[in-house]
Amino acid sequence: MSTTATHQAAPSSSAAEERAGAGDKAALAGPGALARLLEPVRPHLIGCALLSALAAAAGSVPYLATAEIARLLAAHGTAVEQDSVRLWVLVGAAGAVVRLLLVYSSSRLGHFADARILHTLRLRMVRHLGTVPLGWIRSRGSGRIKRGLTNDLEEMHQLIAHALGEMVAAVTAVTVGLLYLSFVDWRMTVVTATALVALGVSYRIAMRSATRHMNRLLAAEARISTASVEYADGVGVVKAFGAGGHVLRRFTEAVREHSSALAAWAAETRYSTAAARLLASEMTLLGILAAAGLILVGAGSLRMSELLPFLVVGIGLPTSINPAIHGSQGLRKGRTAARNIEALLTHPPLPEAPAPRTPRGHAVEFDRVSFSYDGATPALDDLSAVCAPGTVTAVVGPSGAGKSTLAALIPRFYDVTRGAVRIGGVDVRSMDERTLLSSVALVFQDVMLLRDTIAENIRIAAPGASDEQVRRAARSARIDDVIEALPHGYDTVLAEDTGLSGGERQRLTIARAILSDAPVVVLDEATASLDPDNEAAVQAALSRLVRGKTVLVIAHRLRTVVDADRILVLDRGRLVEQGTHAALLAADGLYRRLWRAQSGDLPA
């Protein structure tokens, strides 16, 4: 990430809301997560469920009316009273109209609840992202964050606006159907209910492996969605490094896993699915009901006219259950989505200072700092150092030594595990977030630019800056000429194809940092080699940026730090040496070994 310190403090009301949310963590955990998230729209959901139930009941009426007409015809033949038939036709038609009205009302209420809760959740998630440690967001990955804000909310939408209503409607339709049939003949109703349960159980048995396969598929889908976002975000890198790129590999692995999950599902369940479908079909139920009914008719204890409603209404019952199966899948997906959303919403925000203090001066001090990402392995161990204002301090060391971690502690991407990081004598944890972030400019390797105009990308560091100030910063960062040469100059909207080189994009972020005029500059020196022109321009821009500031440079190439005022040498999280280039070479320790390794074993 390459950015100046730009993220905003969340409004205090939302911060309080988020703190309350974090306090609810224990209560939110477990199976109640979904219920808790939906709490604000509970009355709407109950209303929606009631309307769905009434709609389903009304929807059963045309079938019941048809069954009654069939009964009348079977009982009286052509001598049937026309008025009775007409009445049932009217009742059936009225049921259909009422159903339409109720479905409309229920759907309206469901979508209203859906819009409201999704709006609230979206806001809470975005506000919460503004309060959690930036380091957590970076390590979680943009793909997972975006998935939370898109796919998981979409699953919640499906659940609230569709699945809940479908399940309630299915249960009601079956209940109403069985209730009606019980008035016709209780024995046949028992047969119908038993047959439904038996068919349901055999369906479950035949589909028993489906849940496992479904879970595997859902997990694979989630991975594809995450990897797609990451792939889209990192397509530039992927192009630059070809198919060997990390992101592309994750994407192709996810696609492969999805295909193999799908193939395994199809292979294992092709017969059982067909059997399950046959078992739970209308034809099977028709066979059972006709056989049982004809036995009773034959025994003289059931009239033909009483059997007909079972053949008309009874065999439609399996179809009524189908939406419940679909709805239960929606419920399962909604639960998973709720858990993901909850995990994001309940991640503890960075504690805010109750009585913020203002730094006096801009020295950066690491005071016996220890930090661990996982609470077990130290990434930094009891490290103390001071970076004086107006000086450049370079941090060097082997890969994994803790250089980036040290830099990340200054803007509070993470909080120290022990010790303190101070700016101007004030612990960064005791500073107001705005004060802290306006004190520190970050120029990191992975250049982060927003899809906005070039002017706004620079201005984000100082929202009130005039056009002239933006231009002056761009001139200081040696990027002014490049911007002017673009078709829309400073109004060019940045996109993948804007045509800026890596070095030019880096200079844009330097312009941003220059505009912010933050007294502390944290710089992650580029490892990717730039062409000589770009490198010279970046160096010129940097020297303008760091003039008079307290500078901490994470250095990967030692030749760039020979002029640093002080070099901190880290190894496995510990500060093992410090001093100037000359002093460290003379000390004949780790720095000298690193120097010899990087300079091709040439004597210094």
Ligand SMILES: Nc1ncnc2c1ncn2[C@@H]1O[C@H](COP(=O)(O)OP(=O)(O)OP(=O)(O)O)[C@@H](O)[C@H]1O
């Ligand atoms: N987000 C993270 N979660 C867990 N562990 C991490 C994370 N970031 C870094 N680490 C671990 O912390 C240690 C220090 O890593 P750090 O990135 O600070 O080293 P570095 O000196 O900057 O390395 P490099 O030069 O390779 O960038 C390493 O063991 C690394 O694996």
